[in-house]
Amino acid sequence: MTAALVVGLLVASGVFLLLRRGLLRVVLGFVLLGHAVNVLLVSAGGMQRRGVPLLGEAEADVAADPLPQAFVLTAVVITFGITVYMLALARAGDPGATTGEPAPGEDADRGGEAADLDQRTEGGPS
């Protein structure tokens, strides 16, 4: 139950952030969504069994399932790498980066991107 609530909360906040304008918020949204999926993966292995998953250390019916933990480990590494990459993109796509002005994905920057988006919707495929 707790796991379900945590996943729900993380997904809700993640999706909310994802739908915001700033790329930084989108990245944070992805971090949250990634956590949500990781919790989902762990809970897929069963939350009650928490014994050490080693032969001779715990009985099979109380030992934790190591497979989802291995999945999560892989997924965490992948998500981390891509988060870093997206932050780099946010920095590189930021006009301030070339002129030396610090404007890390905040509202001033968003103005430009929003204008672009508007332009795109106005001049969409005809």
Next chain:
Amino acid sequence: MTGVLAPLPVLLPLLGAAAALLVGRHSRLQRAVSILVLSAVVAVSVALLFIADANGAAAVAVGDWPVPVAIVLVVDRLSALMLVVASTVGLGVLVFAVGQGTADGDEDTPLSIFHPTYLVLIGGVSYAFLAGDLFNLYVGFEVLLTSSYVLLTMGGSAPRIRAGITYVVVSLLSSLLFLASIALIYAATGTVNLAQLSLRIAELPDGTQLLLHGLLLIAFGIKAAVFPLSAWLPDSYPTAPAPVTAVFAGLLTKVGVYAIIRTQTLLFPDGALDDVLMWAALATMLIGILGAVAQSDIRRILSFTLVSHIGYMVFGIALASTAGLAGAIFYVVHHIAIQTTLFLVAGLVERRGGTMATGRLGGLATASPLLAVLFFVPAMNLAGIPPFSGFIGKVGLLGAGIADGGWAAYVLVGGAVVTSLLTLVAMSRVWTRAFWRPPAQAASADTAAAAARDAGPDDGPEDDPTGADGTDDDGLDLGPAGGATSTTEARQSGRRGGWARHVAVATAAPEGGEGRPSGGDDDRDPSLEPLPAVMTAATGVMVALTVGLTLIAGPLYGLTARAADDLRDRLPYIEAVYGEQVPR
């Protein structure tokens, strides 16, 4: 034998990538390494295909762990065929990219990151084809996606980053959906091994099956660009350098199609969502091709035809008959080759004509008959003119649709024919404008009206794959109705500068573009730049291969029919993984 060969299509590119990184300072050596590695992968894949076709499917348990626990690599007819096509196309594009680098006089300052990333991409594609369980399929996807992020945003110009962000966000979302469905599948069945899943999923309640099925289809549908989930593709692909776009167009969406084929046949053979897939296929075909007809930039046209023709494959899958699947697999093979080739030709056209906008190209057929032939043959092939392989694939799919007999199948057959015709329209528009009409006409048509059209909705600045940052700002002021000649010329020169930069970034080469006169009419003369030999040769070989598909169409169609039989039967795959003792 398979046990030794099966891991090689993944291992070789990854080791090759490491080697290519190590020798990054010696561009000649680096190129030799990557071409050698990919040639080896092609050889191994061909061997695997012959073995798989002769002996049936085979599986390798990595590390020799007992089967349901081990990570399995499965080589059946479908995956071996995909490996052969993917590695061959990958090699062709690599030679093209090397030619592009050489042509731009790039000996001392290579963008040393291209070759390693490209090899990792091929390794990821191979891994996705070979993976015998869902989680390793996910890892394969991530490997190829991560390298595709790097390739797409290479050079880091503003339009590329903007396109890259769209692409990364969409891909990441689909990956998270895929991962979530893996979690749910594991929770429901306790395994991610595809062979074991194929036995266990059938025991789940219908509702659970439907949920898992739908989740997987949405995740793969985004990757394969099936209609309601395809909007990201035409915005992100065209900005990349020509070889990168070509390999993306050829391979990445097809990996999604491959995953859909696997889930549909192995995991969910009941076909609960076949009807949904049917309508998605119809919408993909029609809406994609209408988009292509509305475009005026060659690369955007090609991106839309790419989306549209994914619909054919989904159609074949949705029919869920052996004939439909055989047609779909044949179409995948045909389309990987043809779409890659067309994007390579588009790269040559851009080099020769200096632009991608059909409104400003002209006279290429007289200026460069070779280029005209290189474009004409695959374009007609894509439209499905006999005797090319596109025709054979479409006839196979239409036949399968008619054999199905349902009214939905007939509607789709009609939609497929209309799509084919509209593809012909889109391709012949490119042909008549860029190749057939005299250059003078292109120059005179390049008035305010033409500029307005080109700067208009279809080809707006932010969609302009070649625009540099400065161009964008100019373009925003220049509304569709604007178009004083001076503005137009300024814009053109900006674009040309953008293009030169684009090419330079693409291959890390100081292209002569900046030094050339810009804005004048004389530099539009396409005969100024000869076609670079290696690029043309690579494209020529690819065109020859697509024509060669016609020559081997009989045996190839036989092979895809056998592959489809295996898929529908399911037992060959399961037995390959489990050996003789299939549980239950």
